Amino acid sequence: MIKALTFDLDDTLWDIWPVVERAEVLLHDWLAARYPRIPERFTPLELRDLCEEIAATRPEIAHDRTRLRKDALQLAATRTGYVEFDVEDAFAVFFVARNAVELFAEVRPTLERLAQRYTLASLSNGNADIRLIGLDDVFSFSLSAIEAGAAKPEPPMFELACRRLGARPEQIVHIGDDPEHDVRGAANAGMRTVWLNRNRRAWPGGPRADAEIRSLTELEAVLVAWEAGDG
Numbered sequence: 001m002i003k004a005l006t007f008d009l010d011d012t013l014w015d016i017w018p019v020v021e022r023a024e025v026l027l028h029d030w031l032a033a034r035y036p037r038i039p040e041r042f043t044p045l046e047l048r049d050l051c052e053e054i055a056a057t058r059p060e061i062a063h064d065r066t067r068l069r070k071d072a073l074q075l076a077a078t079r080t081g082y083v084e085f086d087v088e089d090a091f092a093v094f095f096v097a098r099n100a101v102e103l104f105a106e107v108r109p110t111l112e113r114l115a116q117r118y119t120l121a122s123l124s125n126g127n128a129d130i131r132l133i134g135l136d137d138v139f140s141f142s143l144s145a146i147e148a149g150a151a152k153p154e155p156p157m158f159e160l161a162c163r164r165l166g167a168r169p170e171q172i173v174h175i176g177d178d179p180e181h182d183v184r185g186a187a188n189a190g191m192r193t194v195w196l197n198r199n200r201r202a203w204p205g206g207p208r209a210d211a212e213i214r215s216l217t218e219l220e221a222v223l224v225a226w227e228a229g230d231g
């Protein structure tokens with residue numbers, strides 16, 4: 001019996017990269033007005049690359065996208081000679097814009113219907129805020145890599161989800177776009193898996209998901225078939 005559904009967020013419920021790029025440009029403009037030496041020295045992409053540099057040298061915080069962004073901004077400020085730099089204000093500009101996402105059209109109606117039958121939760125490696133995005137009415141709770149202390153496909157976020165849901169892994173279906181983070185991670189945790197493949201990509205190899213869909217509208221039929229099969 002299926003008790004709960006867990007969803008990835010970025011690239012599963014909305015396209016994330018156009019939103020991140022817009023947020024990076026808005027932050028860059030904000031910095032130009034207050035700390036101009038930073039945007040003179042670093043393009044938006046170079047500021048993003050700083051996050052990856054920090055992640056590579058500090059694996060213990062590599063799962064924490066918020067921490068990486070803040071540390072990258074602070075590093076950029078230091079390297080351009082700003083002693084006084086309000087990293088929290090700067091990050092807030094990015095964070096608000098990063099959460100101004102546009103849901104794929106079928107997302108809200110599908111989640112509203114599913115929430116009548118199952119407990120829904122979100123499991124994200126990113127720092128999306130479902131309250132800012134306006135999905136806190138359909139999700140019972142949200143877990144991020146920051147709270148779990150590790151990113152998918154590592155086990156902690158899936159294990160924490162089971163505890164919070166009061167369900168065994170085999171009673172949970174995880175839905176996501178990433179073959180590694182979502183499908184392999186959830187399958188290793190013992191959950192059933194649905195690969196949301198909106199762009200008709202080829203499966204990269206390894207054990208496939210239990211089901212593959214191109215849009216969330218196909219999810220309900222998959223669940224009905226599984227429930228019928230479970231008897």
Ligand SMILES: [Mg+2]
Pocket residue numbers: 008009010011012176177178
């Ligand atoms: Mg994703």
